[in-house]
Amino acid sequence: MLQTETRGDAKMLSWNGHTPTVAEPSPKPEKPNLIAMLTVKCTQCQAGMKLQKAPAGGKVKCPRCGAIVSVGQPAATKTAASQSLTPDDDDFDFGQINFPSAAPASTVSSFPVNPAATVYQGPIPGDPLAGQEEAAGDATAAAAVNTPSAQTAAKGKPLPIKIIAGVVSGLVAFVVMFFVVSMMFGGGGGEASATAANAAAELGKNVPAGYQVVEFEGCAVYMPDGEVFREMPPGAMESKVVRSDKTGSIFFFGAMDNGKMELDDEQMRKKAKRFVAGDVLGGTPTERNGYKGIKGRVSVSAMLPDMTIEAYLADERYILIGSQPASMGADVETQMSIDRAAENEEQKIFFDSLKVGPKSGGLFF
CATH class of the missing domain: 3.40.1000 (Protein Transport Mog1p; Chain A)
Structure with a gap:
């Protein structure tokens, strides 16, 4: 039988003398108090970075250009609740990601800066292309032919005697043939x-x-x-x-x-x-x-x-x-x-x- 039982200021319902247990309502979660984060600006590319805390060495690397930037002490830090944010959350701080620094550049030799050297003269020691070969013949031989000194030498080189003799012989043969044909087919008006x-x-x-x-x-x-x-x-x-x-x-x-x-x-x-x-x-x-x-x-x-x-x-x-x-x-x-x-x-x-x-x-x- 349902009865009403008074306990202090509260009225409780009972069934055949048994009082049911009522769970206490859970308190409403409080919003985490967000404390001001450390903001750093890159001195090279002017990119802004937000840091949760100052790094131990007092310096941080810019994730955009890789420059080393000095960091002062933070005015405030975020609450623990903010540390549980993921990159998909709106308030996620990308400044907390520690990007790897760029690998050191490979050592490559410099190409010649001599303005007279206008053609490729073969691989330079330390050049990453030094192990590759040209598909269309010997580049060194082609460069030697096209160099200014080689071109100058070719212009001043006289024609071989055999070529001159051949041209002269051809002209003489043409003249003789011309006269022979004229004698054979002469006539007309x-x-x-x-x-x-x-x-x-x-x-x-x-x-x-x-x-x-x-x-x-x-x-x-x-x-x-x-x-x-x-x-x-x-x-x-x-x-x-x-x-x-x-x-x-x-x-x-x-x-x-x-x-x-x-x-x-x-x-x-x-x-x-x-x-x-x-x-x-x-x-x-x-x-x-x-x-x-x-x-x-x-x-x-x-x-x-x-x-x-x-x-x-x-x-x-x-x-x-x-x-x-x-x-x-x-x-x-x-x-x-x-x-x-x-x-x-x-x-x-x-x-x-x-x-x-x-x-x-x-x-x-």
Whole structure:
């Protein structure tokens, strides 16, 4: 049965005469009294340090720069409660951590300070890199080649005699080859004026009355004075066609450079056909003034009237020479009026005067 029992000023409850035990309330923990800590400022890096107590030696090492800082006596110390703080607590004092001092620096030799030494000249005694080797050859040999003294010596060193002799030999061989090629492939229009002057000069020494010297590509003939019968179209062959003032006969002369190509009689006839734009009948071998060629007859040509024509290949020049006498194909009355002796003499002087001048001996000469 629940009863009330009075004990002093307190009223206690009891059950069947038994009084329960009530635990006394525990006192509230008191906040630790924090005493002022020792604050030290590094004389080197100006970092602030908080110390729980002054070190035994009166000095402490700065955890930032490692400098030794003198420490005076602390004005107050923290309570024991503060010593139980961990680095995760807000009030943890990092100044209580004793950081290890930095290890002494390894002894390393100084590199040369000579401004002239601009290249690596090998490892220096005491250098930590002295045991390593270069992967791309001997550094010492490369440095010796690139040193200023080596470069100066290389500039002043004369070329070997073998190199000089080789260069001279090459130049001589080039000049000789140049002349050989010029002799082999000489020809073309470049020498026409020079060779023409030779042929024309020979004929010009004794020009018959009523004739003129006509030359193409170093070849020349005596052509009777007269008017131009037909203007020949420009092409590879230079040529001229005139009608004689004396007899009325028509004369044709032309020449062109043929190069090294050799032509047989049939090839010479076909070449004449292409030029006269017609047919060339015959092609009988002939020779005049030491020049060998063919003789035929022009038929149905767009360029020339029907006439006797001769083709020659002399000293790389292809030559055509032809004539139509006034009596050829004329009616009986016209033939009776023509001076046949003058006509024959005119034909002979024209054909027999063919002159081929000497050819120049080089490509550029």
